[in-house]
Amino acid sequence: MSENYRVMFAGLANDTQPSDAQTKLATKLNASPSKVAAFFENKPLFAPCSKDKALKQAKLLASFGIKSKLQPLNTSSSADNSNNNDDAALQRDERIFNALDYITSSLIRIEEKLDDLEQRLPTVAEQPSTIDEDDWQNDDLLLDEELNTPLKKRSNALLYSLIAMVVLLLIVLGLSFAFPDLFSFLDS
The missing domain is CATH 3.30.1390 (Ribosomal Protein L30; Chain: A,)
Structure with missing residues (x-):
């Protein structure tokens, strides 16, 4: 330097x-x-x-x-400062790695405990589910009723009356635009 x-x-x-x-x-x-x-x-x-x-x-x-x-x-003091900074950074990195190692080992222990609990619980949890699955299969199908029931015919009178009303209103609207003086009595 x-x-x-x-x-x-x-x-x-x-x-x-x-x-x-x-x-x-x-x-x-x-x-x-x-x-x-x-x-x-x-x-x-x-x-x-x-x-x-x-x-x-x-x-x-x-x-x-x-x-x-x-x-x-004095450039040596700046070199000493950089060495001190490097040492501090190394110590900080080492602490971070130790913390990450601790967290990782804790997660592994938790996972092992969950696996143990998972192995114990399925025997208890599977018994009710097998009973439930069997219940629906044992139910008799009610085939006594006819499957092909005739459809009821609905009255289309309401539909036809609504369509007629809309067409009538469209005709009145068209006449009001074509002949604006024709419906002037409504304004007064």
């Missing part, structure tokens, strides 16, 4: 005013004045970068009369 550096404020040149340097730097970098002012209070202005880029940033600051120093960032 390449080592990263951060440019930090070290001071001002003898002939440089802090307010002039801040305004020039803010306009050059298009940064907010508060961010530039924070840089003068030893807060980082630039993101960590390679040594070459950090040197270019320091030269830019020097052109405005700002003295700076390069601060190396």
Whole structure:
């Protein structure tokens, strides 16, 4: 891994005013004045970068009369943090696998108990069902009655009267559309 550096404020040149340097730097970098002012209070202005880029940033600051120093960032601490994160992730994964193993074994035990209960219950449950199945077969069919009974004829008078009423209403509706003045006496 390449080592990263951060440019930090070290001071001002003898002939440089802090307010002039801040305004020039803010306009050059298009940064907010508060961010530039924070840089003068030893807060980082630039993101960590390679040594070459950090040197270019320091030269830019020097052109405005700002003295700076390069601060190396400790990459080993980030590696330690990543190792700690990896260890924590491994422990979390191990706990999850243990919980899943426990759940699986519990489900297997429950299934075994259900199988045992299932083997005990069918002997009791099958006896009533066999009795019920036999009952319907023992019933005598009532074949004494005739299977071919004559159908009763219904009177179609009601049907014919309804059809006649609908046809009559359709004729009246057609006449009212054809001759609107014919039924004008109903409006008054």
